[in-house]
Structure formats: C-alpha cells, structure tokens
Amino acid sequence: MRNHDRPVVVGLLSTILAVAFVAARADAQVDAPATAPAGLADAAWDVDFFPILPWDHLPLTKDRAQADRRIEGIAECGFTIAGFVQPEDLPACERLGLKAIMGAPRAKSPFARGGWKNLSDEDIDRYVRELVDSSRHSPAVIGYYIMDEPGAPAFGALAKAVAAVRRHAPGKLAYINLFPGYATIGAPDRSQLGTASFTEYLERYVAEVRPQFLSYDNYMVQYSDDLRNPVQAAQYYRDLLEVRRVAARHGLPFWNIVSSNQIRPVTPPPSPGNMLLQAWTTLAAGGRGVSWYTYWSRGYGYAPLNSGGTRTETWDYLRIVNRQLQVIGPMMNRLRSTGVYFAGPVPLENVPTLPGRLVESVTATVSLRQESAEQLPIMVGEFAGADGDYVIFVNLSLAASVNIKPKLVTPGVEMHVISAAEARPVVLDTAARGHWLVSGQGVLVKLVPSAQPRP
Numbered sequence: 001m002r003n004h005d006r007p008v009v010v011g012l013l014s015t016i017l018a019v020a021f022v023a024a025r026a027d028a029q030v031d032a033p034a035t036a037p038a039g040l041a042d043a044a045w046d047v048d049f050f051p052i053l054p055w056d057h058l059p060l061t062k063d064r065a066q067a068d069r070r071i072e073g074i075a076e077c078g079f080t081i082a083g084f085v086q087p088e089d090l091p092a093c094e095r096l097g098l099k100a101i102m103g104a105p106r107a108k109s110p111f112a113r114g115g116w117k118n119l120s121d122e123d124i125d126r127y128v129r130e131l132v133d134s135s136r137h138s139p140a141v142i143g144y145y146i147m148d149e150p151g152a153p154a155f156g157a158l159a160k161a162v163a164a165v166r167r168h169a170p171g172k173l174a175y176i177n178l179f180p181g182y183a184t185i186g187a188p189d190r191s192q193l194g195t196a197s198f199t200e201y202l203e204r205y206v207a208e209v210r211p212q213f214l215s216y217d218n219y220m221v222q223y224s225d226d227l228r229n230p231v232q233a234a235q236y237y238r239d240l241l242e243v244r245r246v247a248a249r250h251g252l253p254f255w256n257i258v259s260s261n262q263i264r265p266v267t268p269p270p271s272p273g274n275m276l277l278q279a280w281t282t283l284a285a286g287g288r289g290v291s292w293y294t295y296w297s298r299g300y301g302y303a304p305l306n307s308g309g310t311r312t313e314t315w316d317y318l319r320i321v322n323r324q325l326q327v328i329g330p331m332m333n334r335l336r337s338t339g340v341y342f343a344g345p346v347p348l349e350n351v352p353t354l355p356g357r358l359v360e361s362v363t364a365t366v367s368l369r370q371e372s373a374e375q376l377p378i379m380v381g382e383f384a385g386a387d388g389d390y391v392i393f394v395n396l397s398l399a400a401s402v403n404i405k406p407k408l409v410t411p412g413v414e415m416h417v418i419s420a421a422e423a424r425p426v427v428l429d430t431a432a433r434g435h436w437l438v439s440g441q442g443v444l445v446k447l448v449p450s451a452q453p454r455p
Contacts, residue, residue, distance in 0.1 A: 050329025078322025143173025280442025286337025
C-alpha cells in the first residue's frame, strides 16, 4: 500500500487540476447526505456508531493470547473498528464491543492470483461467498475488505465484487479505498488513477462500481512539513473538498484515511496538533469515518506501536484524538452538512469563504493582549439537524493557538460549545472571551435561539 507519494509533482498537479476545481467550486455547497445516506440505506448502521479504523491487517500470530492483547490495545486506543481481521479474531472483537472488517484470507487473496481484474465472474462470486461464510455468525462484522487503491482499469471487476457482497451479505460493506488526487500527474499512461484527473477518477468509480460509500487517503498534512509547504498543504484540502462534493452529489457518505505515523523519514512525526487537524477537518467537511495509517509500525517511524509492538507517545496522542471522535462522531451522524467555508488566510484558491448560511464572519487572533494582530486560518463546517443548526470551527494553524469570535448571520442566537470530552454544552460568550482552540483543534457549536431554555 501507499506507493502513490510523488511530492515532486504536486506543483504541476495544482496547475493541471485548477480548471476542474474551479468548475467544481460551484457545487461545493451541495448538501451532503442525511443520517441514512442512499449508499448505506441497506446497511444495519447504529446511529451511535462512528467508524474509527486502524488501517491495518492484524499481524499474523499463532499465539491466541497475544492476538487478543493486540485487539484489546486497539479498543483501549479508542478505535471502534478492529481493522482487517480473520475469523479467529472475531470473538475478541465481540467481547470488546469492536466492529470488524474481514480481511482477505491469506491463502485465498485475489492478489495472489494477479488481482480482481484477472478473476472470472464465477471466481469473484465464489471468493466473496466464501469470505462471507467464514464470518457470517459474528455480529461484529460490518464489512469485507475488497481492495486498496485501485486504478480505473480495475473498476469493472470491483463492481462485480461489490454486487456479490450485496447478494451474499446484505447490509454489510464492500470495503474499497481510493487513491488521493496526487497519485496522478495527468497522463493516463503514467497515472496510478488511470484517468486524467482526480474528479474523473471519483466520478467513474461511483458510476462503474456503484459503491456504498467513498474512502480515500491523503497524507499531505505531514508531507507539507505540518502545512509549511503551501502547495502540498493545498492538496490536502483540495482532495477533501472534492471527495465531499462528489459524495454529496451522489448521496454517499465518505471516510478519510489520514496519517498517524512519520509517513516518510524526512517528514514531521505525528503530533497531537497534526492528528487533531486531520480528524476535525474531516468532521467539518461532513466525513462519516476516520481511518489512521498506520497503527502497527510496518517500518514507519513514530507509529503508535513500534517495531517491537511497544506503545509509543503517538499511541497516547492518538487515544486523545480518537476519544474526541468517539464523543463528537455520533452527534455528526445525526446532522447534514450544508456548507464548508474558510476564514482568514485561505489554504488554497477558489474555495468558499464566509459568509455562509449560518456564520457571517470569524475573528481569529493569536493574542487577546493585542501583542499580535495576526489572523489565523479557520475552517467552518455548517450543519442542519432535527433539533437545529450546528457549526464546526477548526484551527488550521499547527503553529499557534487561536481565539475565535464568530459572528452569526442571524442575531439573537446563542452559541453552545459542545465539550468533546463529555458532549455537554456550555454557552460561548464571544463578546467577552471568545473560545480558544489549540493547534489543529476543532469545536462543535450548537446554535440556540436565546429565548429557548438552556439545556
């Protein structure tokens, strides 16, 4: 996995995609799916379940006690899915309340025979049926691993695999993860996407494969040296907004795979700030799941578990971030994304800026003592729910904390900050103190008419 990193071509890619992205901007505020998206309408989703996935196959071991301890560590770290497991791992998942995505059987993986596109229709159906039969008994199973990062030439075969999962395991996911936009330089003969643009790749995937959801990966937060390289940083937001737009257009939820290791020896390691930013920007864009690459070391530095399986500082950082996702994620399942906007220095060109439907403006300063008048970039996600409107504000700076003072479009509305620790609301007094966000941190705010009794 993950051979798509070509940071040297990102500058060229920005030019190649500029025209397509400007055209897409007109659709940037298309409503995202409601609580029961069309793509997952047949899935047995609990509205309180928010997918948090360690993007990894569980390491092979003949020691059952060791395997169970590894799964227990996943639960302790705040994940809600155990990753790609084997049938023998399911009892531990059930005991710990973890969901599971079944991994490919080691001896029968399609990749051992050259990939999905080389299989006959009968072989595809047989493979999926046997995968489902191996785990049909377990309530922990929510889906089946099909493929990671396919190019467009594989879409025809993957459509048959997705259809087979629907036949043999109604209500379960056919798990496929897509490339990021920087896996291409625009030439089909050199592109890992197999298309001339990321937009074409996404649209063809939806049209040809008919998936239940979209999942993609992007590691440009670390690749950009914690957002210091503006061209590479822009690619993170560009992909996020484009996946959101395509997902919303087709009524599909989307998951984002982001980095929890030192993705390359020359990049910064994971930190509370860069992992918070990746998680909260996904939420602010309306994402319905966050996956972390990787949990096990697999040769990467500063992973949550090192090469010996020992927990690192990153494990503790990741548990903090996952805890916030556990608290806020289920609340987001009940909301519908209505818009994404930016305030202050924008991270890329041609993106929607405030005012939005709910928020008119945001003042975001690094010092209340007026020692600095610097304005920091803020991402604003607007949402509608059965009980009213909500907003997410994210500090996009990885260098400084910021004090935000939002101004709403409609006067006479209170802003109640939802604690990411306990989900309890506290009234935000913007006139006096505003609200501080540390580097990368986001906050969910409920808008309540001032005449309405406080919770």
